[in-house]
Amino acid sequence: MTKLKTLIYACLFICGIAISNFALAQFNYGHSASTSDAVPKNIIILFADGTTSSQYEFGRYSSALLRQQPFAVTDVVMAKGQYQLMKTESANYFVTDSAAAASAMSTGYKVNNGAISITPDGSTPPTIMRVAKDKGKRIGLLSTAPIYDASPAAFSVHSKSRQDNELIVNQYLELAPDVLMGGGSNYFLPSTLAGGKRQDGKNVIEAFQAKGYQYINTPEQLNQIKSSKLLGLFAEEDLDYEIDRNPQETPTLSQMLTGALQALNQDSMKSHNKGFVLFVENENTDSAGHQNDVAALMRDLWAFDDAVKVALEFQKRNPDTLVIVTGDHETGGFSPTYGRKNLGPAGSANYLNVNIEQLKLIERFTMSLNEFSQKFKAKAKQTTSSSDLNAYLNVLLQDNFPGLALDDDLREKILSQGQLNPSSNYLPSNILALAIARQTGFYWGSSGHTPTPITVAAIGPGAQLFKGFDDNTAFAVKLRRLIGP
Numbered sequence: 001m002t003k004l005k006t007l008i009y010a011c012l013f014i015c016g017i018a019i020s021n022f023a024l025a026q027f028n029y030g031h032s033a034s035t036s037d038a039v040p041k042n043i044i045i046l047f048a049d050g051t052t053s054s055q056y057e058f059g060r061y062s063s064a065l066l067r068q069q070p071f072a073v074t075d076v077v078m079a080k081g082q083y084q085l086m087k088t089e090s091a092n093y094f095v096t097d098s099a100a101a102a103s104a105m106s107t108g109y110k111v112n113n114g115a116i117s118i119t120p121d122g123s124t125p126p127t128i129m130r131v132a133k134d135k136g137k138r139i140g141l142l143s144t145a146p147i148y149d150a151s152p153a154a155f156s157v158h159s160k161s162r163q164d165n166e167l168i169v170n171q172y173l174e175l176a177p178d179v180l181m182g183g184g185s186n187y188f189l190p191s192t193l194a195g196g197k198r199q200d201g202k203n204v205i206e207a208f209q210a211k212g213y214q215y216i217n218t219p220e221q222l223n224q225i226k227s228s229k230l231l232g233l234f235a236e237e238d239l240d241y242e243i244d245r246n247p248q249e250t251p252t253l254s255q256m257l258t259g260a261l262q263a264l265n266q267d268s269m270k271s272h273n274k275g276f277v278l279f280v281e282n283e284n285t286d287s288a289g290h291q292n293d294v295a296a297l298m299r300d301l302w303a304f305d306d307a308v309k310v311a312l313e314f315q316k317r318n319p320d321t322l323v324i325v326t327g328d329h330e331t332g333g334f335s336p337t338y339g340r341k342n343l344g345p346a347g348s349a350n351y352l353n354v355n356i357e358q359l360k361l362i363e364r365f366t367m368s369l370n371e372f373s374q375k376f377k378a379k380a381k382q383t384t385s386s387s388d389l390n391a392y393l394n395v396l397l398q399d400n401f402p403g404l405a406l407d408d409d410l411r412e413k414i415l416s417q418g419q420l421n422p423s424s425n426y427l428p429s430n431i432l433a434l435a436i437a438r439q440t441g442f443y444w445g446s447s448g449h450t451p452t453p454i455t456v457a458a459i460g461p462g463a464q465l466f467k468g469f470d471d472n473t474a475f476a477v478k479l480r481r482l483i484g485p
Contacts, residue, residue, distance in 0.1 A: 042277075050329065054335070056073050084468050088328070105154075114162055127155055133175070137483065146237055185236050195236045282304040285301060290332065352439075
């Protein structure tokens, strides 16, 4: 009996040591990730506007079944890195807009909807790009939106209103990001030039060139980068959705990111180089949410993920790089679900759920709902004949949405340019989206934003800071900690 007790005590002692060593190892792992050794030299913030878990999961599922490709956001950054959720309310509303959300993530302070990094009391706390530049880092802003749009603006400058486009562009010239690429050439050019909207007569493109920037405006020129300072403007306003994009005229987000990394990483081996902070936004995922456009969303999620893969490849060559994938809010209340195909009795013959068949249907669509709406409304202005308008609607559907059935009640609403419900403000896009939902199960709860917590996923040095549940203002605090004292 004494020998048995001795053996039991010995086993317990050994197990206790093992458990203690495991706990110590876990502590040391978490502790080391927050020390100065884990501070990244480079930070790439990949920003899918209007997305959170449901959109990313749709991207993963559709990419696996239709492209037979892994989805790096979920399969690499979330699975192998750190993951957290963030709440998003603004200073004055439960449901935020992009300006307020990005401002909180940039400055660490809540602002009212519509404001660009200016607090309700009028304060202008430094933005994350200003902090990075003051610390000697190079900085860059990329977006598929006009580059003066709410999110890139809030990460870098200040304005009482997100609509102050001239003021925002003027501040860009003063801040002088090393890389600035996206749409929005209209507010870089005076109204006296084609496509220009500036009322002060300034040509800001020439002003950037006078500061030594290389200016490009075609995808081909992204392969001819010779400068470490780059201004790229590829559209007067937004870049096209991926589903509508002409590759000869508009670059992908991946192409812009590749060019930006080439410019920013010049002289990376020199001792004075302190790295960079780069903001990379796909705003089309948000616009697709507003339109309730599942086909456009799918393709822009894939395009965003391709950019994530570019960032991860850069990280392999430069392991002192932190890659962060996040967004500002959820858009559209994206709710793929199951139910009845129609109002008939429930049963196996009247059951609808999302699978490969529904995905293949939306994969055949060749036009965004926004493009559909613009074409249909233009035709409606040209004709007073309901039969002509109905015929044109049929042509649009047959040519661009093959296999889609349009129920009579929805057809009547489109032809009469009627309303759908108070939360559907993008018409007739939201009406046609409901037709798609009835046939595929890809339903939406709104055409606006929702308060769903957003996801943050991070991989690389410093990623350990991004876990748990937090406020979006904490994002700025963590970034400043990683940028350094």
